[in-house]
Amino acid sequence: MLKVGAWLTSVLFLSFLLIPAVQAGMAELPISEVLSLAKSGNADAQDELGFRYASSVDVDEDYGLAAKWYHAAAEQGHVAAQNELGGFYDKGIGVQKDPARAAYWYEKAAAQGYAPAQFNLSLKLSAGEGVAKDQVLASKWLRRAAEAGWAQAEYNLGVKYVGGVGVKRDPGEAAKWFRRSADHGFPMAMFNLANSYLTGAGVKKDLTEAYKWLYLAAGKGARQKEITLRAGKQSRKMTHSEMTVWLYALEGEELNRAEHGLVMMGEAMTNAQSSSAIGQANAWSPKD
Numbered sequence: 116m117l118k119v120g121a122w123l124t125s126v127l128f129l130s131f132l133l134i135p136a137v138q139a140g141m142a143e144l145p146i147s148e149v150l151s152l153a154k155s156g157n158a159d160a161q162d163e164l165g166f167r168y169a170s171s172v173d174v175d176e177d178y179g180l181a182a183k184w185y186h187a188a189a190e191q192g193h194v195a196a197q198n199e200l201g202g203f204y205d206k207g208i209g210v211q212k213d214p215a216r217a218a219y220w221y222e223k224a225a226a227q228g229y230a231p232a233q234f235n236l237s238l239k240l241s242a243g244e245g246v247a248k249d250q251v252l253a254s255k256w257l258r259r260a261a262e263a264g265w266a267q268a269e270y271n272l273g274v275k276y277v278g279g280v281g282v283k284r285d286p287g288e289a290a291k292w293f294r295r296s297a298d299h300g301f302p303m304a305m306f307n308l309a310n311s312y313l314t315g316a317g318v319k320k321d322l323t324e325a326y327k328w329l330y331l332a333a334g335k336g337a338r339q340k341e342i343t344l345r346a347g348k349q350s351r352k353m354t355h356s357e358m359t360v361w362l363y364a365l366e367g368e369e370l371n372r373a374e375h376g377l378v379m380m381g382e383a384m385t386n387a388q389s390s391s392a393i394g395q396a397n398a399w400s401p402k403d
Contacts, residue, residue, distance in 0.1 A: 184196075273288075323384075
């Protein structure tokens with residue numbers, strides 16, 4: 116009989132990580148034209164300059180200048196720049212670390228319906244960093260981001276339903292949000308969804324489904340491998356779900372646990388079951 120142990124339990128909240136927004140057409144412009152547009156007050160160009168200085172694209176890396184241009188765009192109400200600027204204050208990148216200013220800019224963008232900022236604001240509210248701690252309000256902002264299809268928010272909302280943090284504990288809701296996040300390419304959600312199917316937490320037990328999602332969590336799917344191969348040179352042309360697959364790939368101990376889990380489950384499955392699970396995993400592709 117298959118023993119279910121701690122190797123397949125992970126309900127950590129996802130911490131902050133920036134995924135820059137890409138303005139259609141702006142990324143293709145030469146730096147001289149972007150700079151000219153930014154100086155003339157074009158908010159999209161200012162946001163683009165912030166990205167380029169932060170990522171050393173066509174210019175030398177300069178976080179101070181990145182923060183300056185993000186701030187210029189943010190002051191004009193540019194939601195992506197407001198979120199990026201919040202991130203700079205959150206981590207002390209190019210500016211002095213200031214959790215309150217981070218929360219301020221996240222809230223500015225969140226109020227405009229920008230899902231990444233809603234997610235980041237939920238983290239500040241959950242931790243009580245720069246704002247008063249409020250798990251219920253954090254869950255409300257998190258739900259808005261999750262309902263907009265933001266994979267990291269979908270995952271964190273699932274985690275909240277597992278632990279009953281800011282919401283009523285509900286394994287079925289947890290599994291639902293893990294599934295949505297997994298469909299959008301988030302590996303930790305795949306990991307936890309595998310656990311749901313293995314243990315029957317909120318879903319009907321299904322060893323084949325559990326193996327499929329754990330196989331994907333370990334990054335073994337054919338589509339995942341293709342995304343990883345082209346990610347380095349084409350990251351700005353990738354969809355958000357493809358970026359999620361690449362940026363959040365399991366590493367270290369989490370990857371080891373997934374690999375170990377595959378071995379354990381494989382020993383409890385027939386060849387037909389494991390072959391079916393692998394076939395389904397290789398046919399999987401992230402949804403947008």
